[in-house]
Amino acid sequence: MAGKLMHALVFDGYAGGVVGLKHVEVPVPSPRKDEVLIKLEATSLNPVDWGVYKLRVLLRPFLARNSPLIPSSDVAGEVVKVGYGVKSFKPGDKVVAILNFLTGGGLSEYAVAKEIMTVSRPLEVSAAEGSGLPIAGLTAHMALTKLAGLKLDKTGPQKNILVTAASGGVGQYAVQLAKLGNSHVTATCGARNVDLVKSLGADEVLDYKTSDGASLKSPSGRKYDAVVHCATSIAWPVFEANLSENGIVVDLTPGAGAMWTYAVKKITCSKKKLVPLILIPNGDHSLKYLVELVKDGKIKTVIDSKHCLSRGEEGWSKSIDRHATGKIIVEP
């Protein structure tokens, strides 16, 4: 691969949005110790990819590997080369991987991933489905299992779960994973996605643009033991009125108000809590577990749209619009 060029989309200068992207030819990266080089078959987009562009551009002088910056971190493809010390993979292996979201690398034909952040992809799991899993699937999994305390093998007590923005990349996985546990799921989404979200397993669905949806009130009168909050701009009193005695809001989109609520609830040892969640992937077994769930048909990746890399900015623009139903995929 030495000297070979690849097609990639990079951030150009300091512009945001689609105008900040540019098609270029750059050298294929080389895997270092404990890294694998992947020929990409699919990349999925996440709001964090374009949301942190300013931070990434600021940090550019310190980001040795990816200069220019190639955005996106969730990838699937085939291993074509391994670095020194790699034991789990060999050329020809199909994989899913999560790249460092600051250094990215996904909107290209090849990317280098850490071995520890790479998992095998069985033939039953398409590249597009697999690439949807890393950030969105891991976030939903962490919110439900680590923070909401749900056991996905149904061994725990029954819980009432609310998932907001259940039609989005994270929400669709949160609904499906919650239903693997012993839970009753209420979900919010727009009217056009109500049937889809029901088909993912939600027991009751609220249209967020109606007054019932805005109040988050469960149609069956349930109080929520946990909320996986994937939407934005919902004030604490709205959640509080709908929580059970020890209910918890896991906030994926915490603003200043949410951080204040978090601090106050913690200091006052309140039974009802709000906890901000920031995913920091650590290479544990969760991604492998999610890939296995897809293989076994227990969860699926809802795909909003697929875009070829040569028109990747269309997917980027769609992601910025924030109206995707499921995952937006870019294919080299």
Ligand SMILES: NC(=O)c1ccc[n+]([C@@H]2O[C@H](COP(=O)([O-])OP(=O)(O)OC[C@H]3O[C@@H](n4cnc5c(N)ncnc54)[C@H](OP(=O)(O)O)[C@@H]3O)[C@@H](O)[C@H]2O)c1
């Ligand atoms: N903290 C973390 O570590 C972490 C990790 C991953 C994601 N996130 C954040 O979590 C949020 C969700 O991510 P995502 O990838 O799921 O986003 P997404 O795919 O862009 O979400 C889009 C979906 O959300 C729906 N939606 C928007 N506002 C809504 C509302 N008020 N109520 C109900 N549905 C609403 C939209 O439906 P309509 O088209 O009908 O409006 C659309 O289907 C983002 O803000 C993201 O940055 C945080």
